[in-house]
Amino acid sequence: MRGKRTTLVHLIYFSRLSLSSEPQLRTSQIGDITRQAQKKNEFSVITSFLMIDQNFAAQVIEGERTLVHETFNRITEDQRHRDVLICEWREIPKREFVSSFKVVVRGGASEAQFAKANLMPAFQRGTPKASAILALASALQTDAMSKQGIDHLFI
Numbered sequence: 584m585r586g587k588r589t590t591l592v593h594l595i596y597f598s599r600l601s602l603s604s605e606p607q608l609r610t611s612q613i614g615d616i617t618r619q620a621q622k623k624n625e626f627s628v629i630t631s632f633l634m635i636d637q638n639f640a641a642q643v644i645e646g647e648r649t650l651v652h653e654t655f656n657r658i659t660e661d662q663r664h665r666d667v668l669i670c671e672w673r674e675i676p677k678r679e680f681v682s683s684f685k686v687v688v689r690g691g692a693s694e695a696q697f698a699k700a701n702l703m704p705a706f707q708r709g710t711p712k713a714s715a716i717l718a719l720a721s722a723l724q725t726d727a728m729s730k731q732g733i734d735h736l737f738i
């Protein structure tokens with residue numbers, strides 16, 4: 584039997600955002616990133632989940648190995664963040680995320696999940712665990728989906 588032609592991987596990284604501290608401008612900067620990322624990720628069949636906690640960003644990117652690699656190379660060069668560090672990069676049996684690009688900013692409805700995950704001390708030390716980032720992203724996605732009445736699809 585011949586092997587698979589494509590390999591599904593996920594890449595988890597975190598970084599320090601260099602966005603505006605002015606809330607309106609910051610929201611529009613996040614909107615710009617979202618539009619660019621959504622378009623590119625759809626084209627590359629990438630699924631991803633980005634979390635923003637104060638000035639830290641953490642993102643899970645899933646897809647075909649070379650496409651994830653290409654996407655991450657672009658992301659690392661983006662001046663809107665710095666100190667981009669990979670936490671984990673490995674083959675996965677299946678995708679966990681459903682959107683080409685979803686971003687959740689800490690606060691309001693997401694506050695409880697971010698507080699529970701308590702990633703900030705590890706971000707500040709520079710040692711967040713991939714499993715903790717993945718667990719938070721997954722919990723935030725589950726919350727977002729159940730709010731839309733979708734909690735029966737991915738069991």
Ligand SMILES: Cc1cc2nc3c(=O)[nH]c(=O)nc-3n(C[C@H](O)[C@H](O)[C@H](O)COP(=O)(O)O)c2cc1C
Pocket residue numbers: 616619620621623624631633640642644654657658659660661663664684
């Ligand atoms: C925190 C953060 C997350 C991003 N996530 C993605 C992503 O998932 N996919 C993507 O194509 N671009 C993402 N981008 C944007 C890329 O860095 C880049 O600006 C975009 O892909 C356009 O690249 P180009 O100008 O070379 O065409 C992200 C940027 C930041 C700051």
